[in-house]
Amino acid sequence: MEVSDKPHKKSRLTLYIVIALVLGILLGFIFNKTYVEEENQKLSSVTVGLEEIKTQIQNTTDSTLQHALLEKKKILSEEKTAILSARDHKLDPFALLADIFLRLIKMIVAPLVFTTLVVGVAKLGDINSVGRIGGKTLLWFIGASLTSLLLGMILVNLFQPGIAMHLPTPDAGADIGIAHTSLSLKDFLYHVFPSSVIDSMAKNEILQIVVFSIFFGVATAAIGEQGKIVIKAMDAIAHVILKVTGYVMNLAPLAVFGAMTAIISKQGLSILKTYSIFISEFYLGLIILWMILSFGGFLAVGKRIFNMLKRIKDPVLLAFSTSSSEAAFPKTMEELEKFGCKDKIVSFVLPLGYSFNLDGSMMYMTFASLFIAQSYAIHLPIATQLSMLLVLMLTSKGIAGVPRASLVVIAGTLATFNIPEAGLALLLGIDPLLDMGRSATNVVGNSIATVVVSKWENSLGDPEE
Numbered sequence: 001m002e003v004s005d006k007p008h009k010k011s012r013l014t015l016y017i018v019i020a021l022v023l024g025i026l027l028g029f030i031f032n033k034t035y036v037e038e039e040n041q042k043l044s045s046v047t048v049g050l051e052e053i054k055t056q057i058q059n060t061t062d063s064t065l066q067h068a069l070l071e072k073k074k075i076l077s078e079e080k081t082a083i084l085s086a087r088d089h090k091l092d093p094f095a096l097l098a099d100i101f102l103r104l105i106k107m108i109v110a111p112l113v114f115t116t117l118v119v120g121v122a123k124l125g126d127i128n129s130v131g132r133i134g135g136k137t138l139l140w141f142i143g144a145s146l147t148s149l150l151l152g153m154i155l156v157n158l159f160q161p162g163i164a165m166h167l168p169t170p171d172a173g174a175d176i177g178i179a180h181t182s183l184s185l186k187d188f189l190y191h192v193f194p195s196s197v198i199d200s201m202a203k204n205e206i207l208q209i210v211v212f213s214i215f216f217g218v219a220t221a222a223i224g225e226q227g228k229i230v231i232k233a234m235d236a237i238a239h240v241i242l243k244v245t246g247y248v249m250n251l252a253p254l255a256v257f258g259a260m261t262a263i264i265s266k267q268g269l270s271i272l273k274t275y276s277i278f279i280s281e282f283y284l285g286l287i288i289l290w291m292i293l294s295f296g297g298f299l300a301v302g303k304r305i306f307n308m309l310k311r312i313k314d315p316v317l318l319a320f321s322t323s324s325s326e327a328a329f330p331k332t333m334e335e336l337e338k339f340g341c342k343d344k345i346v347s348f349v350l351p352l353g354y355s356f357n358l359d360g361s362m363m364y365m366t367f368a369s370l371f372i373a374q375s376y377a378i379h380l381p382i383a384t385q386l387s388m389l390l391v392l393m394l395t396s397k398g399i400a401g402v403p404r405a406s407l408v409v410i411a412g413t414l415a416t417f418n419i420p421e422a423g424l425a426l427l428l429g430i431d432p433l434l435d436m437g438r439s440a441t442n443v444v445g446n447s448i449a450t451v452v453v454s455k456w457e458n459s460l461g462d463p464e465e
Helices: 002-033 037-059 063-124 127-159 185-192 197-202 206-222 225-249 252-267 270-274 276-301 304-311 313-322 326-339 343-356 359-375 382-395 405-416 421-428 431-456
Strands: none
Touching: 002 037, 002 252, 002 313, 037 063, 063 127, 063 197, 063 206, 063 225, 063 252, 063 313, 063 326, 063 343, 127 206, 127 276, 127 343, 127 359, 127 382, 127 431, 185 206, 197 206, 206 225, 206 343, 225 326, 252 313, 252 431, 270 276, 276 304, 276 359, 276 431, 304 313, 304 326, 304 431, 313 326, 313 431, 326 343, 326 431, 343 431, 359 382, 359 405, 359 421, 359 431, 382 405, 405 421, 405 431, 421 431
């Protein structure tokens, strides 16, 4: 009886998340037309005013008139900020539902990664085993990342959305409030190696936690009998945290409902019409990427890959609805172990994937960067595009904990290739909608990577019923 209850409970969670998703979209649409309609209309009016002023500034040589227009532009910009703040305040109760859930998930992720990875590495036994599995994992990650980046580059050259959409481009020197990511090796290494594991856990720096956990796990295995006590304790703590995860997951439908209500209330459906070309082409790209990754998984494990994709529908749906692949981490780990992946592989590959294998985000980076270049009518030779691809490959690693990480990386890359960073403003309005697809794809990519590495290590067992 107990066994038959589990699938029933799982299917109910999926059903509740889907219902919450639909209700959130419907309520968001209603709110967009009623509750926040005034703010949305004011915002639209101010945005039109700013565009008109921008055109006037470009078309006048009178310094006095230019100064007056710049002052007017400043006033309108401040008004726009105030309207956005007022709209956010109205929707705070719904955004809070998603924010609280994400905070609870972040509360779980760091201790879950630490305990499961220490146990996994300790069970591997020695540094040679860690190096072997790490090498295979990175081999898959590099291949998947290059595939994602290259696919984004091919599609944006094929569809040319920046040319087809005829969007008015922002001033090249405009500040969009997004910092650059550093391209230096020093900053990257500082980000990888923690100065304090407590600080890393407090900031949810997954890559740094992984580095410390590997050292800790290898050392635990090396001290013999005393180490077995630590492994047993860590294993018990991991099971407790997974139980806590079960409690937190009960709040997932509420989080999905709140997130979708807030997003649709702000964006409405008109933005879908304006950006329909970009959104449809990007999501088509994600579908193609899913097919390519699934084919790679099929070559490794055969038809079982489809069973795995079916099993991870809950975490994928959760990542899509909340725009956070991190929110799906605990549930993904649980489902992969039920699928037959050994805990020592899951706890090693999956956390690494959240820093090194964000396939959806990688495809978006080339797609968005080249879209902005097209919008400004900047021609980039294929050789330059390939060098951009390699820069993105390097600069995107290990920044999963950075807010709006994809946009931060893109901003730095645009600056490197003399493309106006202000072009990112073209995408800020639809970024939440695009982030949903990116996050879901990240979960799929990391799940397939874990299954493939498990197969390569002969550690793929029979699935739980």
